[in-house]
Amino acid sequence: xxxxxxxxxxxxxxxxxxxxxxxxxxxxxxxxxxxxxxxxxxxxxxxxxxxxxxxxxxxxxxxxxxxxxxxxxxxxxxxxxxxxx
Amino acid sequence: xxxxxxxxxxxxxxxxxxxxxxxxxxxxxxxxxxxxxxxxxxxxxxxxxxxxxxxxxxxxxxxxxxxxxxxxxxxxxxxxxxxxxxxxxxxxxxxxxxxxxxxxxxxxxxxxxxxxxxxxxxxxxxxxxxxxxxxxxxxxxxxxxxxxxxxxxxxxxxxxxxxxxxxxxxxxxxxxxxxxxxxxxxxxxxxxxxxxxxxxxxxxxxxxxxxxxxxxxxxxxxxxxxxxxxxxxxxxxxxxxxxxxxxxxxxxxxxxxxxxxxxxxxxxxxxxxxxxxxxxxxxxxxxxxxxxxxxxxxxxxxxxxxxxxxxxxxxxxxxxxxxxxxxxxxxxxxxxxxxxxxxxxxxxx
Numbered sequence: 178x179x180x181x182x183x184x185x186x187x188x189x190x191x192x193x194x195x196x197x198x199x200x201x202x203x204x205x206x207x208x209x210x211x212x213x214x215x216x217x218x219x220x221x222x223x224x225x226x227x228x229x230x231x232x233x234x235x236x237x238x239x240x241x242x243x244x245x246x247x248x249x250x251x252x253x254x255x256x257x258x259x260x261x262x
Numbered sequence: 263x264x265x266x267x268x269x270x271x272x273x274x275x276x277x278x279x280x281x282x283x284x285x286x287x288x289x290x291x292x293x294x295x296x297x298x299x300x301x302x303x304x305x306x307x308x309x310x311x312x313x314x315x316x317x318x319x320x321x322x323x324x325x326x327x328x329x330x331x332x333x334x335x336x337x338x339x340x341x342x343x344x345x346x347x348x349x350x351x352x353x354x355x356x357x358x359x360x361x362x363x364x365x366x367x368x369x370x371x372x373x374x375x376x377x378x379x380x381x382x383x384x385x386x387x388x389x390x391x392x393x394x395x396x397x398x399x400x401x402x403x404x405x406x407x408x409x410x411x412x413x414x415x416x417x418x419x420x421x422x423x424x425x426x427x428x429x430x431x432x433x434x435x436x437x438x439x440x441x442x443x444x445x446x447x448x449x450x451x452x453x454x455x456x457x458x459x460x461x462x463x464x465x466x467x468x469x470x471x472x473x474x475x476x477x478x479x480x481x482x483x484x485x486x487x488x489x490x491x492x493x494x495x496x497x498x499x500x501x502x503x504x505x506x507x508x509x510x511x512x513x514x515x516x517x518x519x520x521x522x523x524x525x526x527x528x529x530x531x532x533x534x535x536x537x538x539x540x541x542x543x544x545x546x547x548x549x550x551x552x553x554x555x556x557x558x559x560x561x562x563x564x565x566x567x568x569x570x571x572x573x574x575x576x577x578x579x580x581x582x583x584x585x586x587x588x589x590x591x592x593x594x595x596x597x598x599x600x601x602x603x604x605x606x607x608x609x610x611x
Binding site (some may be wrong): 223 | 370
């Protein structure tokens, strides 16, 4: 699970072009939206595409994203349970 | 009818960030020349900057510099000229379509890939809800923006207008240019005075101007007239004389003529004819400093305006051996590939 969290952090930084942020700056339970990393709705779309492309997970209901994308921890749990690749 | 003054200038170019044509060393031109990027952190929040294309960042930086330079806070129009817009993001978006078999398409590169992104982002940055327009007319893109602003200032009661030209380099586009011979081949000499090979030395940059119908202590020059066209209808000398006569001038009244020579042997034939028409006039050039791109003429206008304001004629721009005795009227002549011709006439103010 730790390796998956590290991988997710790296992919989030690359996909969202988070300048000046390193893997060490993102704690597992930091909120991704709002006060944490400050991501917005366009980033949410990028994360949905990232799950599909890298882990073969299609989000049937976009509302699921609110829970899945709370933090790297919640993302990792969801990916581990649902990944097809 | 009111006048059109250049009151502020901002620029990002392949030269150093604080480049001064009168004092700075000039970086030698290569076949591919990337712009020297300034620090954007003080101007653009990181959360915004991470999604911005290079052309958008260069445009916002140059636009802010121009406004600050002119002490202008309320432009009534933002008008931008660009040949290819944010082509780097267009490439990213198209590559993603191919690489991912038309799936997994993300929004950011697509949002940036439209030509009018730069003008729109500048307006958002300034919270300017006024007229916002982008001209995409090849190598006359900047002149189209200038002509629009010129008309609005002179005839439509606008007071302050921000205009600019911006273009960026993208790797796939450069490789296409290499393939069709638009840029020079690796190892070929880049010679602006006596070119022997076809192709240009490609570059990128953004140059913005705060234009106003009010003259200020910071005014660089007055834009007397702008003309752009696809082809000469008449004999070249006749058409130039007609343009000058419309402004009550003749060739001998010009103090300097600026050519957009671009080191391409085929395009040099036009400029050789221009050299003959203006053989008794000081001749200047600028693309050996800026490199060549669709809106490089905006950089040329910046240099010409600075020369008029400072009343100095730096050696680095001299194309022939004649030096001006005064610097009051400058004519700029640009073209690309024997089309997209333009005349811009400047005057001391």
